[in-house]
Amino acid sequence: MATTAEEQAKLVETSKRLAAYQAVKDYLLPEYTRVGIGSGSTVVYVVDAIAALGPEVTSKMVFYPTGSQSEELIEAAGLNLQYISKLPAGQQLDVAFDGADEVDDDLNLIKGGGACLWQEKIVATSAKRFICVADFRKLSPRLGTAWKKGIPIEVLPMAAPRVLDELRRMGSQNPRIRPGLPGKAGATVTDNGMWIIDAPFAPLLLPKDTESGGQAGDGSNGLWAVDVLADALIKIPGVAEIGLFYGKNGLQVASGAQKPVAAYFGMADGTVEVRSPPS
The missing domain is CATH 3.30.70.260 (ACT domain)
Incomplete structure (x- = not known):
């Protein structure tokens, strides 16, 4: 277990990276063409994991950001950028990856610590599958337990x-x-x-x-x-x-789901815990 502030910070970053790479491996299928990219520190590693797949995979995909931060990440990684306003009518994103400020036992989320919550909700609800990626600090039995900012x-x-x-x-x-x-x-x-x-x-x-x-x-x-x-x-x-972010997930409704179908947490012991919403 980390004992100093520097070690704790390194542990958190490692856990974020592990969760991001596992989530991308499990949910970014090669046949997908439209992918949502959220905001926050964990999403940095999501984009790294996507870029690591190489242009033979990613060149066929278009990536939709939730704000200026994810827009810059997409462009810096050499990925194809598009805006959610350009998503054709009647179409959905294949998958969207985003972080969270807090996640409860039912996979309800608090998001918006980075002030991009409106765009994040638009992108998440435009996706067939919304995947949450976070570190162990974001797990709570009830929203508002650990995230005290409101x-x-x-x-x-x-x-x-x-x-x-x-x-x-x-x-x-x-x-x-x-x-x-x-x-x-x-x-x-x-x-x-x-x-x-x-x-x-x-x-x-x-x-x-x-x-x-x-x-x-x-x-x-x-x-x-x-x-x-x-x-x-x-x-x-x-x-x-x-x-x-609450209600139904993408396995329960065809469109408009706010809750993730899965949440990936990088844990302090170096493992990745995957949680699914209750049936």
């Missing part, structure tokens, strides 16, 4: 004060507008010209909690179920998108 919510700037008021009424614990880069005044501005609000809630309940645990999950006692909270958040006027 659920990222993309909002129209003029609506931000009202959205903050509504979030407080819903039981969010000190929701706040995400500040910009250190040394710069103002809020974080997304690629869409929106702001990000980070809204912490108590750990979110799963169906097994509400079905057998006697919890309502409607926020009445400060506790929300993932799906109920997500539905309430997206209905707040001024909210453009939320960083909860």
Whole structure:
């Protein structure tokens, strides 16, 4: 086990790489032609793994980014770049790879730590198969257990004060507008010209909690179920998108799935743990 900060950092990077290479090996089939590429530090290794397959495989593929970071990664690796707005009507991506800030037992995700959540959700829901790649730190029994920064919510700037008021009424614990880069005044501005609000809630309940645990999950006692909270958040006027990825996966619905069909975690012991959503 790593004992120093430097060793811990190296361990985390190694775990990310292991998970990324295994996920690409398992889910990037040679016949695929349209591939979504997400954002975040783990996706760096996903692109490395794809590029390592060589042009004899990748030259037939087109890669769709979720933001400027993944766009730069795709171009730097010499891969074919295309934008999700150019995806032909009625067509889907074959697969999309992306990371997460936190993953619960049912493979619900919190995403948006890098402020690309809207594009990430568009790309994920455009894919037949969405694959999550992360390291062992992102595993949690319930969303909000380890990720204390809050659920990222993309909002129209003029609506931000009202959205903050509504979030407080819903039981969010000190929701706040995400500040910009250190040394710069103002809020974080997304690629869409929106702001990000980070809204912490108590750990979110799963169906097994509400079905057998006697919890309502409607926020009445400060506790929300993932799906109920997500539905309430997206209905707040001024909210453009939320960083909860929940509901069905690509094995359950033909299109529009927000949850991954599999999540790959690089573990601290050098292994890769693969989790599938509950049936």
